[in-house]
Amino acid sequence: MNKKNLFNICSFIFLFTALSISGVTISDSEKSSKFEDECINCHIENEIMPEHFSKNDIHWQKGLSCAGCHGGDANEINEEKAMSKRNGFVGIPDKKEIPNFCGKCHSDIGKMQLFQARIPTDQVSQYYVSKHGKQLKIGNLDVATCTDCHTTHEILPASDTRSTTYAINIPNTCNNCHGNRDLMNKYNMESNQVAEYSKSVHGIALLEKQDIGAPSCNDCHGNHGANPPGVESISHICGSCHVNNMNYFNNSSMASEFADMEINACEQCHGNHLILKPNDEMISVEEESTCTECHSEGEEGYIAAELIYDKIKSLSSLYDSTKAISEKVNIMGMNNIEIEYSLKNIKQNLIQSRTLVHTFDTSEVFVKANEGILASQGALLLADNEIAEYFERRLGYGVAIFILILLAATLYWKIRSLGS
Amino acid sequence: MKKLLKIENWLDERFDLTPIRNLIEHKKVPVHGHSIWYYMGGISLFLFIIQVFTGLLLLMYYIPGENAAYESVQFIITKVSFGWLIRNLHSWSANLMVLFIFLHMFSVFFTKAFRKPRELTWVTGFFLLLLAMGFGFSGYLLPWNELAFFATKVGTDIVAVVPFIGEELKIILRGGEDVTGATLSRFFGIHVAILPAIFTSLLVIHLFFVQRQGMSEPEEFEQLSEKEKKYIPFFPNFVLQDALLWIIVLIGLLSLTLFFPWELGLKADALASAPLGIKPEWYFMFMFETLKLLPAHILFVEGEVVGIFAFAFAGIIWMFIPFIKFSKRKDLNSKIIRWFGLISLIYMIIFTIKGYL
Numbered sequence: 001m002n003k004k005n006l007f008n009i010c011s012f013i014f015l016f017t018a019l020s021i022s023g024v025t026i027s028d029s030e031k032s033s034k035f036e037d038e039c040i041n042c043h044i045e046n047e048i049m050p051e052h053f054s055k056n057d058i059h060w061q062k063g064l065s066c067a068g069c070h071g072g073d074a075n076e077i078n079e080e081k082a083m084s085k086r087n088g089f090v091g092i093p094d095k096k097e098i099p100n101f102c103g104k105c106h107s108d109i110g111k112m113q114l115f116q117a118r119i120p121t122d123q124v125s126q127y128y129v130s131k132h133g134k135q136l137k138i139g140n141l142d143v144a145t146c147t148d149c150h151t152t153h154e155i156l157p158a159s160d161t162r163s164t165t166y167a168i169n170i171p172n173t174c175n176n177c178h179g180n181r182d183l184m185n186k187y188n189m190e191s192n193q194v195a196e197y198s199k200s201v202h203g204i205a206l207l208e209k210q211d212i213g214a215p216s217c218n219d220c221h222g223n224h225g226a227n228p229p230g231v232e233s234i235s236h237i238c239g240s241c242h243v244n245n246m247n248y249f250n251n252s253s254m255a256s257e258f259a260d261m262e263i264n265a266c267e268q269c270h271g272n273h274l275i276l277k278p279n280d281e282m283i284s285v286e287e288e289s290t291c292t293e294c295h296s297e298g299e300e301g302y303i304a305a306e307l308i309y310d311k312i313k314s315l316s317s318l319y320d321s322t323k324a325i326s327e328k329v330n331i332m333g334m335n336n337i338e339i340e341y342s343l344k345n346i347k348q349n350l351i352q353s354r355t356l357v358h359t360f361d362t363s364e365v366f367v368k369a370n371e372g373i374l375a376s377q378g379a380l381l382l383a384d385n386e387i388a389e390y391f392e393r394r395l396g397y398g399v400a401i402f403i404l405i406l407l408a409a410t411l412y413w414k415i416r417s418l419g420s
Numbered sequence: 421m422k423k424l425l426k427i428e429n430w431l432d433e434r435f436d437l438t439p440i441r442n443l444i445e446h447k448k449v450p451v452h453g454h455s456i457w458y459y460m461g462g463i464s465l466f467l468f469i470i471q472v473f474t475g476l477l478l479l480m481y482y483i484p485g486e487n488a489a490y491e492s493v494q495f496i497i498t499k500v501s502f503g504w505l506i507r508n509l510h511s512w513s514a515n516l517m518v519l520f521i522f523l524h525m526f527s528v529f530f531t532k533a534f535r536k537p538r539e540l541t542w543v544t545g546f547f548l549l550l551l552a553m554g555f556g557f558s559g560y561l562l563p564w565n566e567l568a569f570f571a572t573k574v575g576t577d578i579v580a581v582v583p584f585i586g587e588e589l590k591i592i593l594r595g596g597e598d599v600t601g602a603t604l605s606r607f608f609g610i611h612v613a614i615l616p617a618i619f620t621s622l623l624v625i626h627l628f629f630v631q632r633q634g635m636s637e638p639e640e641f642e643q644l645s646e647k648e649k650k651y652i653p654f655f656p657n658f659v660l661q662d663a664l665l666w667i668i669v670l671i672g673l674l675s676l677t678l679f680f681p682w683e684l685g686l687k688a689d690a691l692a693s694a695p696l697g698i699k700p701e702w703y704f705m706f707m708f709e710t711l712k713l714l715p716a717h718i719l720f721v722e723g724e725v726v727g728i729f730a731f732a733f734a735g736i737i738w739m740f741i742p743f744i745k746f747s748k749r750k751d752l753n754s755k756i757i758r759w760f761g762l763i764s765l766i767y768m769i770i771f772t773i774k775g776y777l
Contacts, residue, residue: 333681335498397678404671411664418657 037074038082039066054154056162062115069101096136098145099124126225133225142183149173165223168206170216171197193217196274215241235265242266248358280316283357284309307362311369312353318376319346325383334386342379346372447634447654452641457527461630462662463669464524467517468623470673471555474510475612482562484608486601489564490687497684504681511682512673518556518703521549529741529761532754533636539742541629544622546739551619556701558611564604569688570698572607573599578711581724600690699775706771707731734764 043049043066054060059068067074072089076082083089093101103124105111112119123146127133132143149165156163164173175194177183184191197203197217205214220237221227229237235255239246249255249265258265264272269282269290281288285297285306295301322343329336349372356365431437449458481500483492496503525545528534534542561572576599580590595602641649652658686695700708710731714723737744737760746756 335504337494337498393678397674400674401671404667404674408664408667408671411660411667415657415660415664418660419652 037065037067038077039070039072039074042079042082050153052151052154057153057155058157059155069104095141095145096139098147099127099133099136102146123224126222130222130224130226131228142177142186144177148177167212167216168210170218171203171207174217193273200271200273200275201277202275229264234267238266238270244355245358248356252358252360254360278354280309280312280354283312301360304360304362308357308365311362311366312350312357315346315350315353315369315372315376318373318380319343319350322346322376322379322383325380329383329386332387332390334390336383336386339379339382339386342375342382346375346379348372349375443631444655447631448651449635449654449658450637450641451650451652452638454527454531454638457524457531458635458658459662459665460520460524460527463665464517464520465623465627466666466669467513467520467673468619470509470513471517472616474506474513475616477506478510479612484562484605486564486604489562489604490684493563493684505677508677508682509673512676512680514556514559515702516669516673518549518552518701521552522703525549526761526765528636530758531636531638532757533638534742535636536742538629538633538636541626541633542742543739544626544629548619548622548626551615551622553703555611555615555619556703558607558615560701561599561604561607562611563684564688565685566688566692566695567685567698569599569690570694571700572603573694574698574708575700575704576603578724578728581722582728583725598690702772702775705775706768709771709775738764 065074066072070090070092071087072083073081073087076087081087083091090101107121107124109119109121112121127146128137132145135143136145151164156166158165158167160166161168163169171194178189178193179191179195181191194217198207202214202216205211206216218226219240220229235246235249239250245266255265258268270276270278279288282290283305285292285302289305291301291305295305322339326336326339326343329339349368353365353369353372356368359365428437449455478496481492481496481503483489493507497507498504500506528542528545557572557575561568576590576593579593580586582589591597593603593606594600595606699705707727711724711727714727716723718726741757741760745753747753
């Protein structure tokens, strides 16, 4: 056995021991490529693996090793040569450099297309127009960069439920900074956004019901280009999901009034992070009213609110009565198929009437609500007929049974008389 | 009365009504401890008449077809005047008819009324039971609801396990590889045309045999002296008693119809997954349960195949029971037959109950 062979065997035993001790395990499929990467070999050997390093990291999974981002020569055994500037080693980037550090690949469509045909490459340019990016540019290192949201060596695709950018995990990711009171106080900002959001209708849907269709922070504020929405854009943001509400509002007479008064369209009545499930009382002139915040008694807006509330309330209670009576009809064993069909229409009318509130036009709300009221009255009539028939059937049954018993008794008497 | 007499005379002149007159005047029905079982056949006949009338009425509104069957039944029970009553009467009387045919058959079996000279009456009666079950199986699918759809799928799948011809039989029965609109049309044709034609013909033959040979007398009754034997005239006594029972059955039927309406359920959807609780009609339950319990293989044969052949074999023995001599000794032969019947009955009851537990 020559010296070279002996050295190779010793190296292998040493590397195997080092890997075992460090706890880093490499699967068979990974061995061939990873074993030739001297960065990994050396870092494992010296137990200086980066904090939170995960072999599930997307870059690692795609075969991109340390040198892919940090430069240097991954095939070089000699530490100094491997991490020399001559070999392009850049080491750990400064926070300010991170966006462009990641952008080396992520802004290069030629490189990114190799992994995904329609992958976006505008993250860095979007970032620099965001509040975070603008601040970073002027040297504020408090702001979030790529690694603050995506982590450094544990980066997972946003579709992965373990990822910090997975829809359900995003509020928590943002809250790492925006929930830090000291940090936020420095910029005269609130630090309760996520706490409020988690109590909102959106937060409950996303965090409690795990409905990833519900909006998270980035759905309203953007992700790489994160900015707080302004007066002009807020209805567009909410309207990206609540399309009809946005259209009705934008075409209403109130849109220009709100803009003139520099009031945020949706936010004025519904709030921002703590958006609760809306109720009919919001359009009333009662305590929970949002209309009376601007309109006083006797004003046109005040009267409209009263009228709209009364109409929607009467449709809503008619819907409840129809639903209750439909259940009663069903329990009686009678036919409620058509009542149930009408109920679906009434519910639709109720939803549409509530949406039409955003037109602030009583006649529009009345037309839709009256359709529902009419359908409800029809359904109640059907239910009354079914209940009446229920008793008619029993009456008919009683009469028929009485006649049959009478007939049976007569027959019995006849049979007995024949027998005697 | 005079007018009726006139009509009778008019008919008599042309058709000679002496045989009918003889039947009415001379036919006698024995009176003994088991006389109650004489009425089971009559009740089955009464329920069959209800089936025919309600079936004809349903036929006026029912539309076969994948896209119309369910809707038409829904229309019958919600929109047509008394449609709910007719549909429920049809469904309930169908089940009661099968029940009373079973009672009739077992009463005939245990009173040994199938003895010479009534062997063919027994055989025709057995065929009538099979046809009634066929009515049930084909009629179950007609509302085209979810439960019926999947039950038919399971039922027709069982046919496929018959060696050599099973797969072909299944395709013939279904009108294709799967249970589809073609199966529905096929079952509709079988239910309203083919089965009624065969059933009615066989029923006429069965009734002819019964009237020709008169009521069977149990062995104990036969051994009595002529003095000790009691009879009642068929007309009017037995006919009136029959009518009284029919009225009582009708009261029961109307009560079931009103208080336990037959559910229509959801429309069949071939793409939906099978719902929980798929089960055949109760009179197939003992066979269904048995097939479910059998292991995949018995020796080298498939369990289901063994089960089907076992039922077919038992059925053949049952049908030919009047012709089979298990022993030369008459008393031993009677004993074996009684035990065979008793074990079969207990087996059917236990496995039917098991299916609903």
